[in-house]
Amino acid sequence: MTETGHYLAKMRATAPLVHNITNFVAMNVMANVQLAVGASPAMVHALPEVAEFALLAGALTVNIGTADTDWAEGMVQAAAVMTRISRPWVLDPVGVGATRFRQDLCARLLDLRPTVIRANASEILALSGLGGQAHGVDAGDPVEAAEAAARVLAAQTGGVVAVSGPVDYVTDGRQAFRIGNGHALMPKVTALGCSLNGVIGAFLVGQPPLDATVAALAYYGLAGEIAAKEAQGPGSFAVAFLDALAALTPEALSAGAKVRAA
Numbered sequence: 001m002t003e004t005g006h007y008l009a010k011m012r013a014t015a016p017l018v019h020n021i022t023n024f025v026a027m028n029v030m031a032n033v034q035l036a037v038g039a040s041p042a043m044v045h046a047l048p049e050v051a052e053f054a055l056l057a058g059a060l061t062v063n064i065g066t067a068d069t070d071w072a073e074g075m076v077q078a079a080a081v082m083t084r085i086s087r088p089w090v091l092d093p094v095g096v097g098a099t100r101f102r103q104d105l106c107a108r109l110l111d112l113r114p115t116v117i118r119a120n121a122s123e124i125l126a127l128s129g130l131g132g133q134a135h136g137v138d139a140g141d142p143v144e145a146a147e148a149a150a151r152v153l154a155a156q157t158g159g160v161v162a163v164s165g166p167v168d169y170v171t172d173g174r175q176a177f178r179i180g181n182g183h184a185l186m187p188k189v190t191a192l193g194c195s196l197n198g199v200i201g202a203f204l205v206g207q208p209p210l211d212a213t214v215a216a217l218a219y220y221g222l223a224g225e226i227a228a229k230e231a232q233g234p235g236s237f238a239v240a241f242l243d244a245l246a247a248l249t250p251e252a253l254s255a256g257a258k259v260r261a262a
């Protein structure tokens with residue numbers, strides 16, 4: 001694999017416009033994360049304009065965390081546009097195991113073949129129909145428990161599947177990687193998983209999906225490690241994390257990335 005820093009440098013050089021249909025909890029955090037990494041975020045979900053806006057973006061992210069009926073239609077319309085014009089899009093099936101509405105919406109979105117699915121282990125298990133022990137939107141299963149489900153989903157969609165957790169697992173159904181970067185404070189700040197989708201989306205623009213996703217995860221986790229060194233707890237960590245994302249250089253990423261083939 002090419003060095004991870006290469007993908008960060010290329011993303012920053014293009015400063016891609018990323019269209020996000022995300023949840024109310026994540027909107028502000030995610031936009032700030034995307035600005036910190038060097039991308040250009042736009043949070044657009046209104047049904048009359050969402051498909052039109054998708055045409056402008058280099059990548060789309062779809063997160064079902066606080067969807068309602070109109071948002072769901074907008075997600076399907078925008079994802080259909082991206083698939084039709086061969087641009088990348090990322091699906092985060094937040095809390096998919098919890099309700100019928102989430103399951104039905106995710107089934108429609110899976111049919112549109114997301115370039116990348118990024119979720120915690122419990123969501124990947126639920127999405128593949130294998131169950132899982134979610135606590136609402138939080139994971140209750142270890143990453144290893146979802147690795148086989150991730151491979152099944154990747155084969156089904158033809159895309160990349162990323163399972164986040166203490167050690168992330170990424171596969172396209174043929175190759176797989178584990179990324180050891182990250183810090184235990186990350187799941188203590190809400191919407192950091194959601195915001196990670198936005199970083200993956202930015203890395204996907206004009207770059208190969210599997211390698212771009214691995215690089216985005218290593219970058220995100222390494223920024224978490226750096227931020228944790230000065231944080232007193234989840235509050236100061238959130239602030240330090242934005243600073244670390246902005247300050248990390250491609251060279252430091254290549255040096256600090258903990259990526260191994262699985």
Ligand SMILES: Nc1ncnc2c1ncn2[C@@H]1O[C@H](COP(=O)(O)OP(=O)(O)OP(=O)(O)O)[C@@H](O)[C@H]1O
Nearest residue numbers: 120164165166182183184186187190191192193194
């Ligand atoms: N225990 C941990 N140790 C180290 N890194 C972690 C740990 N848990 C999560 N991470 C990292 O946190 C980031 C977000 O992943 P996480 O699995 O928490 O997403 P999520 O459950 O979808 O979060 P949310 O729904 O709150 O947005 C990833 O970069 C992941 O590697």
Ligand SMILES: Cc1ncsc1CCO
Nearest residue numbers: 023025065066094137191
């Ligand atoms: C807490 C929460 N509830 C719905 S979406 C969300 C953000 C983390 O997934």
Ligand SMILES: [Mg+2]
Nearest residue numbers: 094120193194
């Ligand atoms: Mg999540």
